[in-house]
């Protein structure tokens with residue numbers, strides 16, 4: 156049975172699209188087939204983060220209107236075996252799709268893919284409703300900021316109301332030095348409030364921005380970085396492995412040397 | 421007031437059932453009832469939408485107003501059809517309050533309602549009901565809840581003596597009240613979970629949080645100064661009892677004791693909860709609780 160996971164947050168700009176693209180790539184690297192759905196109609200950018208923009212011909216809306224077959228709209232990532240993207244339409248708004256239609260597309264994808272990751276738009280309006288319509292699991296992305304956590308809490312409540320109870324949390328953009336000096340909420344603070352299981356912590360790292368701009372998922376970068384390791388770990392946890400959480404609070408240097416040791420670097 | 425408006429609207433809808441077809445828009449300007457807000461959906465169906473001071477209301481018929489032999493599913497199908505047939509006159513994502521009156525609704529039915537609304541870009545946010553089971557179902561499903569005993573309005577705090585007001589049965593919630601959820605109840609509220617920041621509980625009686633209280637809690641909302649708020653861990657955004665408001669101290673004192681908030685002579689005070697009953701008694705003269713053990717002559 157394939158897993159249908161929506162990546163959502165409530166607040167905008169906290170890293171949903173970053174997580175969807177990098178996590179998708181990381182899961183595919185573990186040998187699974189993964190379809191990414193961009194459900195951010197009107198503001199699509201999952202294709203850009205994946206570096207697939209130029210190869211987009213058809214979108215989900217073309218599939219829905221019968222303009223093309225689903226298989227034609229899927230953009231294969233040539234660098235990573237098993238990873239495809241179903242792009243969103245750029246020129247139409249979030250209201251042009253209905254939850255029922257999202258369900259139809261998603262269930263068609265389950266026939267060929269182990270994982271279906273849905274990148275949700277920010278907010279809790281129609282676009283969000285569409286994104287969660289077909290999902291059976293959710294990954295909540297938040298940053299350790301009061302406003303983001305507050306929105307995450309609201310979204311968790313809404314997901315539970317929709318009957319989605321398999322909810323996991325990714326805390327993105329954590330800056331250990333700020334947590335240490337009490338300038339930022341700690342992972343524990345966030346977890347304690349949201350009370351959903353943690354699946355990963357991603358450090359705030361400029362390599363993420365670089366990868367985004369290059370359109371290259373972190374896990375395939377030559378220079379295997381700390382955020383790349385975070386994504387691989389999340390992928391393994393989704394696969395059911397027990398992977399201990401990195402101690403981001405230890406000194407940056409130490410972590411990197413430790414990782415290099417693990418990976419023989 | 422709002423209740424009456426709804427009833428009269430419902431009646432006028434039913435009496436005019438034959439004159440409206442599915443695609444009819446009532447655009448007449450000669451408003452017989454100027455004070456009432458316009459109906460967005462005019463249908464002979466008993467379920468209808470209307471706006472009322474910027475709120476969008478979905479009104480269900482009261483139990484006795486239900487047309488005989490009309491099964492619930494059909495009433496519902498009817499509204500669904502009409503909603504979708506109509507050009508939308510609201511903004512996507514507009515929040516809707518459901519006026520469920522005395523209808524008994526379970527979580528599944530509430531979810532069907534929410535789904536139907538979301539198909540036309542509306543978002544169910546709040547459930548107003550006079551049935552306790554419906555209130556519990558709504559809270560379980562994560563909606564804000566406003567429970568009204570048939571004639572009690574929470575918004576109009578009564579003056580002076582408050583004991584005369586009869587409270588509704590306690591509302592027992594077994595889940596965390598998360599951000600964005602508002603629970604209103606004309607009685608005592610017990611939460612087995614947390615009250616998160618951004619969440620609000622307004623109760624005519626006491627409030628017991630079997631967890632952390634970090635949102636806003638308003639006890640004695642109809643004016644009862646004897647009401648108390650108790651939490652295993654007290655870190656509120658704001659506490660209100662009757663008409664007294666207290667904000668949280670900037671740096672919350674790290675207490676691992678459960679605490680109780682109550683009105684004392686100087687305003688809202690916090691004390692260790694475990695021996696409150698032994699060390700405090702309510703004084704009518706002060707209009708608050710005093711640090712004295714209850715005596716027999718009072």
Ligand SMILES: Nc1ncnc2c1ncn2[C@@H]1O[C@H](COP(=O)(O)OP(=O)(O)OP(=O)(O)O)[C@@H](O)[C@H]1O
Pocket residue numbers: 164166167168169170171172173174195275276277327328329357358359360361363364367382
């Ligand atoms: N761990 C990180 N370290 C540094 N920068 C990050 C990190 N995660 C995300 N960013 C940056 O934050 C910005 C927003 O990220 P992203 O587009 O993934 O957010 P989003 O939640 O999808 O936004 P929207 O709500 O607009 O869809 C991007 O510029 C991205 O590069």
Ligand SMILES: [Mg+2]
Pocket residue numbers: 171172173195200274275276
């Ligand atoms: Mg995005």
